[in-house]
Amino acid sequence: MGTGNDNNKPKMAGKQSIIFQNPPFIIEASSIAGKKEGEGPLGSMFDLVHEDPMVGKNNWEEAESELMKQAVDKVLQKAGLQNSDIRYLFGGDLLGQLIATSFGIAQTGIATFGIYGACSTMGEAMTLGAIMVEGGYADKVIAVTSSHFAGAEKQFRFPLDYGNQRPYSATWTVTGSGAVIISDKDDADRGNDAKVVITGVTTGKLVDYGIKDPMNMGAAMAPAACETIRQNFTDMGVGPDHYDKIITGDLGYVGKNILIDLLRENGYDIANNHMDCGIEVFNKDEQDTHAGGSGCGCSAITFASFIMNQLRSRTLKRVLFVPTGALLSQVSYNEGNTIPCIAHAVIVEAM
Amino acid sequence: MGTGNDNNKPKMAGKQSIIFQNPPFIIEASSIAGKKEGEGPLGSMFDLVHEDPMVGKNNWEEAESELMKQAVDKVLQKAGLQNSDIRYLFGGDLLGQLIATSFGIAQTGIATFGIYGACSTMGEAMTLGAIMVEGGYADKVIAVTSSHFAGAEKQFRFPLDYGNQRPYSATWTVTGSGAVIISDKDDADRGNDAKVVITGVTTGKLVDYGIKDPMNMGAAMAPAACETIRQNFTDMGVGPDHYDKIITGDLGYVGKNILIDLLRENGYDIANNHMDCGIEVFNKDEQDTHAGGSGCGCSAITFASFIMNQLRSRTLKRVLFVPTGALLSQVSYNEGNTIPCIAHAVIVEAM
Numbered sequence A, B: 001m002g003t004g005n006d007n008n009k010p011k012m013a014g015k016q017s018i019i020f021q022n023p024p025f026i027i028e029a030s031s032i033a034g035k036k037e038g039e040g041p042l043g044s045m046f047d048l049v050h051e052d053p054m055v056g057k058n059n060w061e062e063a064e065s066e067l068m069k070q071a072v073d074k075v076l077q078k079a080g081l082q083n084s085d086i087r088y089l090f091g092g093d094l095l096g097q098l099i100a101t102s103f104g105i106a107q108t109g110i111a112t113f114g115i116y117g118a119c120s121t122m123g124e125a126m127t128l129g130a131i132m133v134e135g136g137y138a139d140k141v142i143a144v145t146s147s148h149f150a151g152a153e154k155q156f157r158f159p160l161d162y163g164n165q166r167p168y169s170a171t172w173t174v175t176g177s178g179a180v181i182i183s184d185k186d187d188a189d190r191g192n193d194a195k196v197v198i199t200g201v202t203t204g205k206l207v208d209y210g211i212k213d214p215m216n217m218g219a220a221m222a223p224a225a226c227e228t229i230r231q232n233f234t235d236m237g238v239g240p241d242h243y244d245k246i247i248t249g250d251l252g253y254v255g256k257n258i259l260i261d262l263l264r265e266n267g268y269d270i271a272n273n274h275m276d277c278g279i280e281v282f283n284k285d286e287q288d289t290h291a292g293g294s295g296c297g298c299s300a301i302t303f304a305s306f307i308m309n310q311l312r313s314r315t316l317k318r319v320l321f322v323p324t325g326a327l328l329s330q331v332s333y334n335e336g337n338t339i340p341c342i343a344h345a346v347i348v349e350a351m
Helices: A060-079 A096-108 A121-134 A149-156 A217-236 A252-265 A296-312 A330-334 B060-079 B096-108 B121-134 B149-156 B217-236 B252-265 B296-312 B330-334
Strands: A017-019 A025-033 A088-092 A111-114 A140-147 A176-183 A196-202 A245-248 A274-276 A318-322 A324-326 A341-343 A345-350 B017-019 B025-034 B048-050 B088-092 B111-114 B140-147 B176-183 B196-202 B245-248 B274-276 B318-322 B324-326 B341-343 B345-350
Touching: A017 A217, A025 A060, A025 A196, A025 A296, A060 A096, A060 A140, A060 A149, A060 A176, A060 A296, A088 A096, A088 A121, A096 A111, A096 A140, A096 B096, A096 B330, A111 B121, A121 A140, A121 A176, A121 A196, A121 A296, A121 A318, A121 A345, A121 B111, A121 B121, A140 A149, A140 A296, A176 A296, A196 A217, A196 A296, A217 A252, A217 A318, A217 A324, A217 A341, A217 A345, A245 A252, A245 A296, A252 A274, A296 A318, A296 A345, A330 B096, B017 B217, B025 B060, B025 B196, B025 B296, B048 B060, B060 B096, B060 B140, B060 B149, B060 B176, B060 B296, B088 B096, B088 B121, B096 B111, B096 B140, B121 B140, B121 B176, B121 B196, B121 B296, B121 B318, B121 B345, B140 B149, B140 B296, B176 B296, B196 B217, B196 B296, B217 B252, B217 B318, B217 B324, B217 B341, B217 B345, B245 B252, B245 B296, B252 B274, B296 B318, B296 B345
Parallel strands: A088 A111, A088 A140, A245 A274, A245 A318, B025 B048, B088 B111, B088 B140, B245 B274, B245 B318
Antiparallel strands: A017 A196, A025 A176, A140 A176, A196 A345, A318 A345, A324 A341, B017 B196, B025 B176, B140 B176, B196 B345, B318 B345, B324 B341
């Protein structure tokens, strides 16, 4: 086969996983962040930090759309590409009917798949993007997600003007948008830096342990993270040590401990190589964010800055990136319903 | 190659389209409908019609979840399959944060991709499902969407209890859920009936003509439908006559006329072979639905009943199925924003 591809090897692994025989490349990433995120431990790594929470717009929703627009523009600029070089875009956010995404990318002219997995959406976007590229259905795709603290509080809890108090189990929605370009080849001269590839995925199923408190999403999401990580180990025939880091999206301090306990009950100990984007993105002692960061933007900007940097420098060689999502709405919890959750895992390697 | 597959032929066609070299099969379809839909012209073709708009549940949202649950159960039952036979599910609905989907399929244990394209979602679900199957990433997937008249009015316009009046340009959201199983093979003995396959797709980009009226979505969506259909013709090198029918999702009477005019301006006349699910699903003279039916469920139940029947009997041999979506939210239009729209086309053939 002239292309060097081998499409006849099995791609399905176990029950819910895929192994890519020709791993697609993450050729570029971008991160646009808010002021608070810029003041956090990862602040210096973001491509752009906005001092103005409205990003010069009229309302929170338009501000979030602008963050996503800038993330897409920036990732294209960094890669030296145009909108027309991208075949498909996979995007999502937390707002009802994905308006941050629709208004954020409307002007790009890129064929678009809107997706929703709450804060797990970046994992879903990277999964579908990698499948499209490896399968030969696209040469280059963008995966992008966003969230905005004020928009999310208004959407899911209370408008900021109410001044409601937040319990210590609550997380702080990240204001930001992260994007990656997934491509069938990486032509760039990386010098000593690694090329970064997606070698496999494990897609999550819905997990509902009956938690009803939208102020404690770490507890709600931890079982979904456990289920997807456990399934990844089973499907791939590996254990925790297979990965330099197992990186959840936004479990925060509460969810992290539950996840570690749940996986121990399943016979796996990830305490030594677990990391959570929601814990990394804010300084616990100085930033008063309670249980940590959350939101579609949390795992996206952390991946697009800190994690990509560590992969490029080969500080991390193989990570399991597991964004986690709480699939509630203000309607569902006001009607007394539980919070079903989901987590999508993506294996990312430096090579 | 022993499998008979030919994965090295080009799959990308033109700018936004894909041609499947090994077209996946739609092996089964199911349609669950509400009372009004059951009284319409397609009523006798639905698998189940509910007289109770609450479907025995406590609220509209739970009712819609139950419709989706029943659509998934029914399509599995008709195919003689179990949940565990399905590798992935692609599902979506119109409610904020896709709660109809999350609560509807939570118990299936199927790895799930939540997707959102407003009323175009069935096209997006079938597109991604077909790619997964043809690419060798899954053997069987389910694509499913739902909508509910009362839930959608509450979500996007006014709660029914307000008794607000609806202009003649407004469509009536279909209460129902439709599901299909897409598989890498069709082992069933179909007798004289055709096997039904997905041979290609054209994924839409966002189109925004500046329409702001959520009571006239046909006008908002027609340009998106035009753009995707025109792109399909260009990418595939065909014209309207290539298809027995070009079937839009829910443009209704207002949008249908605009679409035909817009395509004429582009040099294509589809007047003779255009059909709209929103027009087919209700009886205009007797059911007082104004501009026709709409909603994620509209194109889904029409496809899963009427269109599948016509393909099985070879009355239709090749259709372009183009669900159309208006990507507004109650927040975006209350903030004075326009209604960006999208349409996703799927080529379905009898063989």
